[in-house]
Amino acid sequence: MMIKRSNLILASFALFFVAALFAADRELARQYRRIDLKDPFKNFGMVPVRPYKVLNISGGNSYTVRIVHGTDYTIRLMNSRKQFFRMEQRLDTLAINFMVSNQQYQSPEQCTTGLILTVPALAMVNTSGINCELSGLKQDSLLIRQEHQAILRIKDLRLGSLALSARHSSTATFMDRNWTDTLRLTLDQGSSVDLGPLKARNILTKLKGNARLVITAANLNNFVK
Numbered sequence: 626m627m628i629k630r631s632n633l634i635l636a637s638f639a640l641f642f643v644a645a646l647f648a649a650d651r652e653l654a655r656q657y658r659r660i661d662l663k664d665p666f667k668n669f670g671m672v673p674v675r676p677y678k679v680l681n682i683s684g685g686n687s688y689t690v691r692i693v694h695g696t697d698y699t700i701r702l703m704n705s706r707k708q709f710f711r712m713e714q715r716l717d718t719l720a721i722n723f724m725v726s727n728q729q730y731q732s733p734e735q736c737t738t739g740l741i742l743t744v745p746a747l748a749m750v751n752t753s754g755i756n757c758e759l760s761g762l763k764q765d766s767l768l769i770r771q772e773h774q775a776i777l778r779i780k781d782l783r784l785g786s787l788a789l790s791a792r793h794s795s796t797a798t799f800m801d802r803n804w805t806d807t808l809r810l811t812l813d814q815g816s817s818v819d820l821g822p823l824k825a826r827n828i829l830t831k832l833k834g835n836a837r838l839v840i841t842a843a844n845l846n847n848f849v850k
Contacts, residue, residue, distance in 0.1 A: 669741065672700035672712065677719040680742070683753035684709075684723035686776055687731075688739030692750070694761030695743025703739045710740070723755060733776045734758075752777060752795075771795035771816070779803055791816035792834075799823040812836030820844050 676698045682690060688706065702710055711722040723740055733756045749768040750759065752775040759769075760780040767784050771777060771791040781802045789797060790811040799821040807827045810818055817837035820828075828847045832838060 666701055666741075668704055669701040670704050670707070672702050672710075674698055674700050674712075674719065675714060677714065678717040678746075678748040679719070679751070680744075680747055680749070681718065681720040681751045681753075682723065682755055682757070683721070683773075684755045685725040685727045686733065686754065686756035686774070687728040687736060688723070688725045688756065689733070689736045690723060690740045690742070690755050690757045691738055692742045692744060692747075692757065692759045694745070694763070696745060697743065698745070699743045701741040703737075706739045727754070734778060769797075771797065789818065791818065791836075810838065812838065 680692070684690075688703070700712075706723075706725065709724045711724070713720045721740075725739060728736075736756055744762070746762065746764045747767060749770070751770045752772075754773040754775055756776045758778045758780065759782070761782070763783040765785040767782075767787050769777070769787070769789045771789075771793075772795060773793045775791070775793075775795040777795070777797040778800055779797065780800045782805065783803075784805040786807040786809070787805045788809040788811075790813075791797060792812075792814040794815040796817050796819075798819045801822065803822070804824045806825070808823070808825045808829070810828070810830045810832070812818060812830075812832045813834040813836055815835045815837075817839070819839040820841060821839075822841065823844065825844065825847050828844060830838060830848065
């Protein structure tokens with residue numbers, strides 16, 4: 626029986642298509658086996674950055690931004706969030722806009738980490754709208770400014786002096802192992818700070834506009850009148 630030319634072409638195309646799928650599947654499997662599933666950064670890519678002293682970072686709160694102490698200035702960005710990331714660097718200032726959405730149904734500390742910055746030291750951190758965790762810095766002084774409902778969790782800081790100002794219903798929580806000789810707080814427009822187990826020799830506060838400060842009994846004697 627004669628086979629029509631069109632059927633031969635169709636059969637050849639089908640065989641080629643199946644072979645291509647098989648080859649692609651084998652290549653994907655090979656690439657998957659090369660992934661270290663225990664690597665915590667397997668879903669992140671590196672973003673080139675130069676050393677800086679001032680960090681300005683804004684965006685949404687549905688992903689956590691982690692700022693951690695490290696020996697070098699590095700940026701790791703979740704691969705699936707690249708389209709939401711913008712960065713500009715001038716002189717000693719790095720400006721980042723992490724334009725993820727806002728959410729209000731999940732507690733901030735349970736949000737997936739979308740951006741990780743390692744820094745040996747910083748002079749100033751300005752946050753706007755983001756969900757941020759700051760940890761590990763050990764230096765003489767640090768200035769933090771929050772606005773537009775920024776969320777901040779602070780861990781394992783050891784500083785000579787820390788000045789923190791917040792407005793627009795921003796929040797900051799001191800969590801584990803924080804120490805500073807002098808803490809200066811300026812809170813306004815419904816912002817709040819929870820000192821938690823913070824250890825400080827001197828605490829100076831300026832609160833107005835429905836601002837709120839949560840303290841422990843251990844910190845009562847450290848307030849400077």
